Amino acid sequence: MADVYKELRAAIVAGEFDAGAPLGEVALAERYGVSRTPVREALRRLQQDGLVERGDRGMRVRVRSPEEILEIYEVRIVLEGAAARAAAERRTRIDLARLRAAAEAMAATDAADGMAMAAANRAFHETVWAAGHNQTLTDLLMRLNDHLARYPATTLTAPGRWENALAEHAAIVEAIDARDADTAATRAEAHMAAARDIRLEMYTRELP
Structure with a gap:
């Protein structure tokens, strides 16, 4: 059945x-x-x-709305910051190697392929979550990601966003490598806040 x-x-x-x-x-x-x-x-x-x-x-x-976008990102910004903080505090050498590999794979992705960009970006974030070794936090972030998947266009196709995202990811990895939990959290939160703003702008452009 x-x-x-x-x-x-x-x-x-x-x-x-x-x-x-x-x-x-x-x-x-x-x-x-x-x-x-x-x-x-x-x-x-x-x-x-x-x-x-x-x-x-x-x-x-569920109907899409700007209010929903704000609600999702309001929570995700906090959780992504918590995940980056946990990763900086708990990451192992293997976690760090995986983070660098995920960042390198993302940098090698074809910037003309939106689906590949989104997949590489998700893989990077999931690697950060895994490095925090907090399954409850990972489960919550996975559920939030499903909500955002209902908005089909990726924010990474916005002009300049791909390059900025790569730089922001590199900065997050740098903070995690240095075990600087505060900086890792702050950078992750700023990264998601930028994505939120682009998502809202994209939604506005799609309105009739």
Whole structure:
């Protein structure tokens, strides 16, 4: 039997359902070949995850909004700072080698390929999270990343952002290498604040 929660969650994150798209129990039960009971449970869990919401006519994919962008980044800025701080305090030599490799891989990525840029950027951030050795923090950041995945265009395609992101990542690695927790946290927070501002600008340009 299909794991409706996992499959529907992946489909929403991947953009297979538009923002605001209705999520009828009957249609989803037919799509996944199950009864309405597991669909109802999946929708309940996805509502807790913040990926779906209740609309006028039942459940729907959560609508995108500037308020949501601000909410997500408000939390992510804090958590990314905490992750960088933890990495500076707890990183091992292996963690540091992996961070440098992730940064180098990102620098070698084709700047004309938005999907590759986004994947390399995520790999770098996940390496920072892993270096902090705090699984709860990593789990929270993974969930936040899923929310941002519903906004398909990457901020890294904005003019000058790729070059700035590479420099900001290098500065974060430098602070982690030096075990300077305060500086690592500050640089990570500033990095995410810059991404927030670009994300809001991109959203504004997409409005009709």
